[in-house]
Amino acid sequence: YGFINTCLKSLVVEKYGEETWEKLRLQAGVQDSFLTFEVYKDEITMQLVDKACKILGVPADMVLREFGEYFFEFCKRSGYDHMLRTLGGNLYEFIENLDALHSYLSLSYQAKSEALFLFVFPQEMNAPSFRVEKNEDGSMHLHYYSDRRGLCHIVPGIIGAAALDFFNIEISMEIVNQTEEEERTGKKEHIVFLVTQNPVFSYKRRNEFSCSSQYLDDSEKQIGNQLNKEDLEKARNTIRDRGSSVCPVKNSHWKTIRGIITLGKGKLLRGFDPVYPKSLWIDTKTFCNGLPFHMVFDKELRVKQAGVSIQKIVPGLQTMGICLDQYFSIVHPEVPFTISSIQKFINSQFVFQTRREMMPESWKQRPMLELRG
Template sequence: MEAILKLFGEYFFQFYKMSGYDRVLRTLGGNLMEFIENLDALHSYLALSYQEMHAPSFRVERGADGKMFLHYYSDRSGLCHIVPGIIEAVAKDFFDIEVTMDILDMNEEVEMTGKKEHVVFLKAYRKKRKAKSKRLQDSQGIERDQEALQAAFLRMKEKYLNVSACPVKKHHWDVVRSIVMFGKDKRVPIYPERLWIEEKTFCNAFPFHIVFDESLQVKQAGIQLDEYFSIIHPQVTFNIFSICKFINSQFVLKTRREMMPTTLKFRGNNSLLSCQMIWMESVQCMVYLCSLKLRSLYEDLILLNQQRLAKIELSNQLEMKKKEELRVLSKHLATEKNKTETLLYAMLPKHVANQLREGEFKSCTILFSDVVTFTDIRAACEPIHIVNMLNSMYSKFDRLTSVHAVYKVETIGDAYMVVEGVPVPTGSHAQRVANFALGMRISAKEVMNPVTGEPIQIRVGIHTGSVLAGVVGDKMPQYCLFGDTVNTASRMESHGLPNKVHLSPTAYRYALKNQGFEIIERGEIEVKGKGKMTTYFLIQNLNATEDEIMGRSKTPLDHKGKQKREALPLVLSSFSTNHLRYV
């Protein structure tokens, strides 16, 4: 698990860099030491920006022998192994050096916010091996080197564990020297015998400095520091021990509201002190050099406005990106639409294709049919027998579509579907479909069941209603119908009886009633997804003979025996049935 977390740290750094934040990271320092020392400041800023973030804390300790110890604090245990992956990746990428971060100690400490995981890392440089012409030493010599290295590491770990947990600086001039000599060659500063600055001048230069001792007693004001202030950052217990541990961090103190004057207590303003702690070994006191920041409503508004401007800028960038993506998608859509239109116009006359592309039809009639017990037949027969049966049935049904001028939509397995009234509206669409259904029932008697040798039985369902139609798709453009009419027609078929033509109440009342057909009422039934419905059975056409229904006369008939089919559906009949589907 440790290896996985370390690899995650390396990957996270690369991801952060590729996301364009490498310039932000490079500002943390000109070398690896400065980078590590500023890690805590970076996480403090992130925690301020993202309130839900549980940011870890870091502090750097320099050993007497020049070693560097990195202290890691986090209220989420088990994630410390990510740190070596990030630090080693930063050292290699930013500073072209190879280091290792080894764990010296790992424990839990109780701080102001509760228990925190405390891990101590030792930074060590990894030596680069130079190419040699000779072979490496034998395995025995390598083992001796490894044993010596392990022993040295154990001695260093033991030495560290014996060091006081409250590290201090040798002299406060060390801090001054590090500030003055930042980024320059290290030179030995000249320490004066006495400080050439008057107390008054010093207090005027640093009007808000505080000097307190180990008991947090403010020497100059004579007050108890922790009675008047609380620590905002870092989140540690307010005592000299915790302050010494984070002496390299920036401390932010906040005045306690209950200790403020009555005139300021209810104004909502809090004083924030922000600067560096410096331990003065000679007098055993801590000096806090800071600037006083009175937080007012005006400054809060400025801060909120800057945050708002940043959010607006980010939103504008995202909007521009989305607009560009939408423009590209619109361009691709127009290209594909042109391809679809070109293909459709190549297959049909342009005026016919335009009628097919879109339209809402107030009234049409849809028919579904299937073979009763087809599943049992399929299970008991060879595939070739099923193919022969379906081919014989479909051939007879296809001939009837020309007889009654209805359009075959598709066949799926044993299911057969036709429609009339789309795309050219006709006043007799229900009568045409009804005559076609009667012909299907007669034709089914001529198709034999390969299992029993007897004629097959079919169920037929019919419904009349409105649909929305249009051409969809680009690979194989299909003329699709959408609406509840399709679903209801399918329900009429599935709730029908063998060798019966099942009519919905709409098909009966508004299309076939008093149109020369014999129709009987089935009664009220429960239809899936529709509730209770009163349905009907179509028995026969009272004005047409069986030969006329089957198209054995010279002129194809509708229910009146005279009307012929319009030209457009005949054109559509030459358009492959695979291009017309209904949903």
């Protein structure tokens, strides 16, 4: 989409000036401006990156990493700040939910494209896919899948900027494996990053909450004790009052809460352990009515249970024991319909689409049903 090229232009203009951008775009042979919701060929972006490397005399990996860092800030300035913050309470959850974000943006962009360009069927966003694994030593392995080769160095820039801004941690990312995998769309680049992270209390945060190291030490002790005795609201008021009297800084809601946690506990909260009941407290019939589009299947893809509405649309599901891949195909992520592929991307958002040939005659001329979950 044009949003990417607009961001690249903004980076060049902001850091190197209008003249550099003009020289860059002329050498790349591209237009001066881009429509946010219009789809452009990948070659345009690749040409811009290639010419930027030559004009600036900087290696491609450095240009892409800088672009990744800037892209994160550009997204925040473009109104996606709150959306990005909802992706997770820690870096692991943030990465885990990136695919869901791309899926939402794909729907959003298509809807806006349809509104802007009537009678033109918009191309679906061909976004990269992410999978993350925790290691025993606290590090993570980030799996990056993309149909576009050579852009993987954008990832450390984006993830590093998000880690520092949202979670106040500095990370390092190195490529530990790089392969190409056969997917339904052809060769897909698969990059594995080793992500190591170290909690920090950055100078930026320190300046916001104190004007001296003595103030910081006193605040840590006093507020740490206070959080054990008083509720969160009082602690928040303490931070705000002391911040305004000693070193006046206007803090956002997010920074205030982050400051409370950081000063009181020494690090950001990294998640929680949920509690599950020993058994479900609703019967099967209520479950199937309450979740009318759900499906339960085993490792052989045999359907064991289905909601009432999906049974009505796909009557074949009423035959218990039929295989799910007989009636559905996986639209996203682009993986084979096997239990191993589903387990590999278990935290990604899946999109199932009904197979036209398996639908009742009355449904065959209608758009196929898509299930997202």
